[in-house]
Amino acid sequence: MAPDTQACRFHIQTGGEVQALVRIVALFAQRDLPITDLIMFPHPGGSSLMLTASDMSRQQAEIVAAKIGNILSVRAVDLTLADGVPIRLSAAA
Numbered sequence: 001m002a003p004d005t006q007a008c009r010f011h012i013q014t015g016g017e018v019q020a021l022v023r024i025v026a027l028f029a030q031r032d033l034p035i036t037d038l039i040m041f042p043h044p045g046g047s048s049l050m051l052t053a054s055d056m057s058r059q060q061a062e063i064v065a066a067k068i069g070n071i072l073s074v075r076a077v078d079l080t081l082a083d084g085v086p087i088r089l090s091a092a093a
Contacts, residue, residue, distance in 0.1 A: 006082035007036070007054045008061040014072055015046040023071050027064060028053060 014020055021040065028035050028051075037052035056064070058081065065077040079087045 005055045005057050005060075007052055008056045008082070009037075009080040010049070010051045010053070010065065010068065011078045011080070012049040012051065012068060012072070013043070013046060014049065020071055021047070021049055024049065024051070024068055027067055027071070031060070031064070033060065033064070 012021075012024065025035070025038070033053045033056060035051060036054045037050070039050040041048055041050075053061075053064075061079055061081065065079050069077045077088075081087065
């Protein structure tokens with residue numbers, strides 16, 4: 001990893017739209033961001049996706065979180081950087 005990059009963990013809850021989850025994974029592929037861990041599990045009313053990407057700058061993580069929020073039409077996406085501090089990022093309008 002470059003000195004200004006770190007692993008980022010995204011926790012995304014959806015209404016179960018598989019197509020949206022595929023678009024989220026494609027977003028990482030398009031930006032050449034390596035996904036090191038991907039777990040999807042059901043919960044009442046939808047599903048959750050836990051996705052860890054390595055080698056991301058905070059700026060990249062914020063951009064990706066905003067795009068995820070737009071894909072899912074949600075106001076915020078939860079993100080945890082390598083230091084373990086959770087961040088709630090607002091999606092772009």
